[in-house]
Amino acid sequence: MSHPNVELIKRFYQAFQRLDAETMAACYGADVRFSDPVFEDLRGAAAGDMWRMLAARAQAFSLSFERVQADDHRGSAHWVATYVFSQTGRTVVNRIEARFVFHDGKIIEHRDRFDLWRWASQALGLKGLLLGWAPPVRRAIRRQASMGLQQFRTARAQRD
Template sequence: MDTPEDLIHRFYTAFQNKDYRTMQACYADEASFNDPAFRNLSGYEAGAMWEMLIHRGSDTTIEYELIKADDNEAIVRWTARYSFGPKKRPVVNRIQATIKVKDGKIIAHTDTFPFYAWARQALGISGWLLGWTPYVKKKVQKGALSSLARFIAKKNE
């Protein structure tokens, strides 16, 4: 069984290598995932989300730094660089992950990042003007969950 530190390195190395299957295997079935765009995902949904993001983000690169790891929790700072949306706007997203671990698997994963900073890059002028509003955040969340639902449905056809 992996130590939490080993698990984190396996997860983020797989991410760097665009190996979503290994990333999925790091999650417990009952795991949860949250970030400003994807809320309240199950372990299966989180795995599908990473698969979707890897398929769509052919130019995505990530760097990570393990800040802390103990028997139950890890803190990771990571940076994702990618093009977003049909206009391929460049995004550099600096994220902090809090990952809870049990029996060598991720049971809770929460990524936090400044949504407005992300929106200014990803959404262009509308992100600059309105990215700080709850309306835009909810619209992004709804779109993210809708995209994930379509991806899962197509995958399960």
């Protein structure tokens, strides 16, 4: 039998494959910290809401994962998400290295690393290819993602 934290990572990504953001969020501790090149510092419920937003907006989505490793404190995985970026209709294949920290059977820190320039080249086309490396473009990508998450969270709070 594999380590319980290996099973936790697998449960997280299997839920992601089904776009089951509630199960994904349930894998997180209440005070989880999430970061990636776009969402640089999400904490607590904001991290789960990011997955809820992404799952709700997913188009032509598929996900694979491999190289899952974990011990009592830390873990890692490699995953690939393929989807249509809704703002441009362009297909993105994003290759991501994930690192995790665990406490009491939950993920308390989740850091994803990927090449933002490569992502921008796929998602934004020529503009992303030519300017995706530039700090102003990266800031714009982050700002737009942050605003989208804020709008999603506001709408969700109004429904609840």
